[in-house]
Amino acid sequence: MKKIKAVLFDMDGVLIDAKDWHYEALNRALGLFGVRISRYDHLHTFDGLPTRVKLEMLSEQYFLPKELHPFINQLKQRYTMDLVNIRCHPMFHHEYALSRLRQEGYRIAVCSNSVRETVETMMKKSELMGYLDLIVSNEDVTKAKPDPEMYRTAMERLSLEPGECIVVEDNPNGIAAGRASGAYVLPVQSVYDVNYEAIAGMIQKCEVADG
Numbered sequence: 001m002k003k004i005k006a007v008l009f010d011m012d013g014v015l016i017d018a019k020d021w022h023y024e025a026l027n028r029a030l031g032l033f034g035v036r037i038s039r040y041d042h043l044h045t046f047d048g049l050p051t052r053v054k055l056e057m058l059s060e061q062y063f064l065p066k067e068l069h070p071f072i073n074q075l076k077q078r079y080t081m082d083l084v085n086i087r088c089h090p091m092f093h094h095e096y097a098l099s100r101l102r103q104e105g106y107r108i109a110v111c112s113n114s115v116r117e118t119v120e121t122m123m124k125k126s127e128l129m130g131y132l133d134l135i136v137s138n139e140d141v142t143k144a145k146p147d148p149e150m151y152r153t154a155m156e157r158l159s160l161e162p163g164e165c166i167v168v169e170d171n172p173n174g175i176a177a178g179r180a181s182g183a184y185v186l187p188v189q190s191v192y193d194v195n196y197e198a199i200a201g202m203i204q205k206c207e208v209a210d211g
């Protein structure tokens with residue numbers, strides 16, 4: 001019997017090329033208060049963390065009163081949605097991969113540090129919503145990635161064990177969350193690495209691995 005039963009995808013940088021959108025939207029919101037983060041810091045320090053956590057880190061570095069966080073967060077979400085509406089579009093190799101995995105009987109989930117509205121909008125606009133069994137957003141957990149709670153929640157809801165799941169992740173915070181959940185982890189560099197061949201190859205490797 002097959003060991004692997006599900007593939008749990010991160011969203012940003014894995015199914016959606018949204019790194020720049022989050023960067024631009026956050027800087028647009030922060031710019032109103034005279035704060036700007038560099039591309040280097042965005043990629044090396046902030047990438048993959050929820051906006052709430054990024055703002056806490058920024059308040060320690062800059063004069064950015066914590067009372068402003070909810071407002072900046074709201075603005076950032078609105079600016080992100082503006083960019084999503086303009087730039088988010090379907091990618092053939094993702095649609096093909098998810099539809100074929102589903103046809104082969106694998107369960108599919110998206111586990112993202114983004115808020116639910118952002119995840120649902122991006123999944124609809126990229127035409128991937130119909131292939132998903134489950135979405136876990138940062139509103140479904142108390143601790144975002146790098147904590148493994150998000151992946152553990154997905155496994156619980158799918159009634160699966162860690163050894164039956166492959167996590168696909170693109171950055172250190174997400175990879176740490178996947179590893180800590182006990183699942184197999186397929187690290188990718190970008191949305192272009194996420195294709196049927198790469199995932200099927202990983203499934204094959206896990207099927208013959210011990211444990």
Ligand SMILES: [Mg+2]
Binds near residue numbers: 011012013048171174
């Ligand atoms: Mg990511």
